[in-house]
Amino acid sequence: MRERPDERDPRREREPQPKRDPRHGICSTVKAGKWKSIGLSRKWIPLTHLFFADDLLLFAEASPDHAKSISAVLDEFCCSSGEKVNQQKTTLYFSSNVSTGVARKIEKTLDFTITNNLGRYLGMPLLNSRVTKNTYQEIVDKVEKRLPAWSASHLSLAGRITLAQSVLQAIPIYAMQTTNLPISGLISSSESLWAKVLGTKYGINPMHPPVELPNKNCSYFWRSISKLWNTTIKGIGWSIGNGEYARFWWDCWATKKKPLIDYAIAPIGEDILHGKVVDFVNQESQWKWEIFSPLLPNHILLKIASIQLPRPERGKDQIYWLASSKGNFTVRSAYHYLASSDCDRCGLELESTLYVLRDCPMAQRIWSYFVPQRSQAEFYSKPLKEWISGNLQSKETIRAEENQWLNDSLSTLTATKSRIWISWSPPTWSWCKLNSDGSCKNSGLSSAGGVIGDHNGQWIRGFGLNIDCCSITIAELWGLYQGLMITWEIGIRWLLVEVDSLCVTQLIASSSVPCNAYSQLTLSIQELLKREWHVHIKHIYREANFAADALAHYADSLPVGLHNFNSPPAFINHFSFMICMGWLIPVLFYLNSL
Secondary structure, rough: OOOOOOOOOOOOOOOOOOOOOOHHHHHHHHHHOOOEEEOOOOOOEEOEEEOOOEEEEEEEOOOHHHHHHHHHHHHHHHHHHOOOOOOOOOOEEOOOOOHHHHHHHHHHOOEEEEOOOOOEOOOOOOOOOOOOOOOOOOHHHHHHHHHHOOOHHOOHHHHHHHHHHHHHHHOOOOHHOOOOOOHHHHHHHOOOOOHHHHHHHHHOOOOOOOOOOOOOOOOHHHHHHHHHHHHHHHHHEEEEEOOOOOEOOEEEEEOOOOOOHOOOOOOOHHHHOOEEEHHHOOOOEEEOHHHHHHHOOHHHHHHOOOOOOOOHOOOOEEEEOOOOOOOOOOOHHHHHHHOOOOOOOOOOOOOOHHHHHHHOOHHHHHHHHHHHHHHHHHOOOOOOOHHHHHHHHHOOOOOOOHHHHHHHHOOOOOEEEEEEOOOOOOOOOOOOOEEEEEEEEOOOOOEEEEEEEEOOOOOOEEEEEEEEOOOOOHHHHHHHHHHHHHHHHHOOOOEEEOOOOOHHHHHHOOOOOOOOOHHHHHHHHHHHHHHOOEEEEEOOOOOOOOOOHHHHHHHHHHEEEEEEEEOOOOOOOHHHHHHHHOOOOOEEEEEEEE
């Protein structure tokens, strides 16, 4: 047996002392009143230090006594950690209102060098003055240095584009990645330090962004934000949670680009003008239609009907960027939002399928190259269906040389066809199956429907939901949500769910749901799936989802709301129900693979 060493033996190995965190010394010195932090706004947001990977910034009142306290904290940390402060890389920076005599005394106490420029950190300038065009002049200089070395005149157009994309665009990428646009971050990143400073300084509440920002007696930075604020604030949407933060009339929670007050057709009373969304929901968790329905047009009321009612368990209302599908602010989406309206090519606010394919000026420029001059009058005068069918059958619409070029291009692609049988199949014994679908017409009216069947293909329950006005994704989500609610309420605990929307299946399977117009509906479905039951969701082809699709279209003719069918409706008997499900008559489907 190995002998235990004597605890008093000096040869015994000593455990290394843990490094002391410098924040401990800073906090204790501040509490003792020997280190006064700086205030970042009138409401005094204290700041004493900022720690980075291998650098730190210390902030304190410029006085010799505070300099001695800082020196003592640094000495204590160096003694406990065994590290030293690099005298050559450490500098002192003073604000403009510190006298030269005080600055020299502090410099002598700390034995660091005074500087008027903070320099760069990881290649980016640490700004200590307002941002001007000279701040990033270095990027322009780098680009100009590259240009003389190229023989651009000897390059083709494709070569110039490739050269610009591979070299010129790569130069400012790092600066763009490390420099955030402050307009969106002021609201979406309200917990960040800089957002707290500006918010408290100018009295901005991130949960209630004002229509206009105060721009008098403010900094150059804040004045720059206020110039674009009126336009940018219109791109902010609200995802309703508990409804206690979004304002019913002043925020874009049911519509895009304009709040409900801009659609009002009658004067709004002062008692409801500043109410929140939750104030317009009664105790039975229903909208107070009698209050606001006389004040809004019918198409706006339909949009409100398609939104989930606020509930306390959903948490706070969340802000998202309307111009992005993921709800986050990007430079690309902001550019398209500010430069155009619904059509990102010509700027037309209301566009149709035919407009996008043919009548848009950008599309007409392309068609003018393919369509002969003698056929253009007829080409641009036909309605959508006749235009598509006529062009598919016509041999003169596209000029012969372009037609031959298209055929030659397509002939280079070798496609093989494989046959698969698509049909609805019943689940295994003890399981039930839910098929749901959504429908959205060109008029904007939307509906959803679904069918619940057992392992024998017998009808258990059907439903149709007239949502009125929403996107196809929201309609699909509503169909899935109502189908899950019905199956839970009737006691089904082993359920196979089939939907023909791949987007919906990906949203439900995602671990992080982006904040957008359908985030709360997605979260509600995910909460349903966490209950004590067995649910499997999978994507299927539309050809195997005929029954749910038929009920979704049928619900469009019903009044607004949910309609349950304990037995098949008149247009679906048992036999035709099984045909619609694809059980009796499988569908032969061809898949092209390149």
